[in-house]
Amino acid sequence: MLQITEGSHAVAEIAKFCRPQVVAAYPITPQTHIVEALADMVANCELDAEYITVESEFSALSACLGASAAGSRVYSATTSQGLALMFEVCFNVAGMRQPIVMSIVNRSLGAPLSIWNDQQDSISLRDSGWLQFYAEDNQEATDLHMIAYKVAEDHDVLLPAFVCFDGFILSHTYEPVDMPSQEEVDAYLPAFTPYHRLDAKDPISMGMYATPDYYMEFRYELERAMQRSIDVIKRAGAEFAEQFGRDYSALVESYRLDDAEIAFIAMGSICGTVKDAIDEMRDAGKKVGLAKIRTYRPFPTEELTRALAGVSTVAVLDKNISLGSGGAVGTEVKAMLAGSGITVLDYIIALGGRDVRKRDIAAIVDLADKGVGDMFYGLRTEVL
The missing domain is CATH 3.40.50.920 (Rossmann fold)
Known part of the structure; x- marks a missing residue:
């Protein structure tokens, strides 16, 4: 359904339709409208999810990591200094192969303090092992969240994903967005099937200590997964075009x-x-x-x-x-x-x-x- 909506609210709506089971985030300009809207959805029983209130962005992504490791589909959002505070956890999420999707509302990094847009924040995490998608407009920002989940959760990939869109320029701008229904999103994005998960009845360990005999191979596997994601992105984009008429099969x-x-x-x-x-x-x-x-x-x-x-x-x-x-x-x-x-x-x-x-x-x-x-x-x- 075509609607005129703020970019942040469109992203919150599509995040809801992707059916995350856990949301953990900390408000920070210009991302705040997304998590405010999601908190309202959870409080009003419009979204069946656990919304974890935390004291910092570091805690937010740490909670997401634990929830994903336990087998939940997870969502978060941040920007700028908030993403910088998540730096350590971003590497852990990728290294543990947890397919978390996080909106990055791009904003400058301090100092000096700036709340306005550039892409320094997400670019600074380019080597962390996260997929990075960049949206030109609010329609693309909306659509890329569905594609990001589909690609990240593919068992040939299993990498987390940033969906990046420009702070204020898009996040606080009202544009026409063709918003799919819950049924349409469900038809495109299947329920989350974790490749492995923490289970007290079948215990495993994740993120263990790696000696020099093994660490390089872990990084090599991350690189292989990143390269495999190219074909998965193309396939997910083509499937999206077939269902919704907007083609994202090209990188x-x-x-x-x-x-x-x-x-x-x-x-x-x-x-x-x-x-x-x-x-x-x-x-x-x-x-x-x-x-x-x-x-x-x-x-x-x-x-x-x-x-x-x-x-x-x-x-x-x-x-x-x-x-x-x-x-x-x-x-x-x-x-x-x-x-x-x-x-x-x-x-x-x-x-x-x-x-x-x-x-x-x-x-x-x-x-x-x-x-x-x-x-x-x-x-x-x-x-x-």
Whole structure:
């Protein structure tokens, strides 16, 4: 059913429809509306789940880990400093192969304190073993939660998943969302069947001490699962398209790339602005396109390489900074395209929620035409 709803409320609604048995979360701006709504649903008997009230984000994900290990489908949500506080537990969740799904309402990390958007928080956990999905709009944020559960819980994957969408830009914005019914979600997402679980009648141990003789093999298995998830994501996206008509079978979405000479690479809500700017530049005769990364982990090397075939220059828009190296996405794209003859230019942009307008996208195309890149775009030099 099509409805006009706030992004956070749409995500809370779809989380309910995914039938989590345990929800544990701690409120933090701009994620709070999600867990407030879920708490109301539990209190009003609209969601049959255990809602665990905790004193911190560390405790929230720790409770989720225990509940998942006991065989429950689990949901949480956080952002920014809250995700940073979960850092230790994020590695434990992935290492113990618990398929928890967590919404990340992307927000800058301090200091200085900022409550506005960039993608530094989730990017900082890129090596933790969590799948990472990025949504352009609230419809995509809603849909990706169903896909995330389906992929994470697949017994060929068994990895936790972030569903990332931009704080305030999406979380607090009202947009049309085609919300499925409970029956439609049930038809797509089967009941959770844990691969293994804690059971007093059949005791096992999880997250044990590993000596140097065994630790590397555990990390290797995580990498294998991450790579196997590529085919599972494609299959889950194709099944979603068959049922709902929206196709998420590609990890990379191409926009007007067929004859493009310059290609943007971006993730999240900025892609909508880039698409509008591309349409205007196309009308003016500039051959520009976009490769939108929907799934950052696993990194879509094969699809991205194929999408960029034929372009001469790539402009990566990084809403993060890997200090001392450049943008995280740009660094990976440069490694991926090394020796290809394609020029890769990285632009650190929109940190701390700074606005990006169509004129900024056009200005970056002009810079890319001149070969000027690997820079912070839009710096206020007068305050430096």
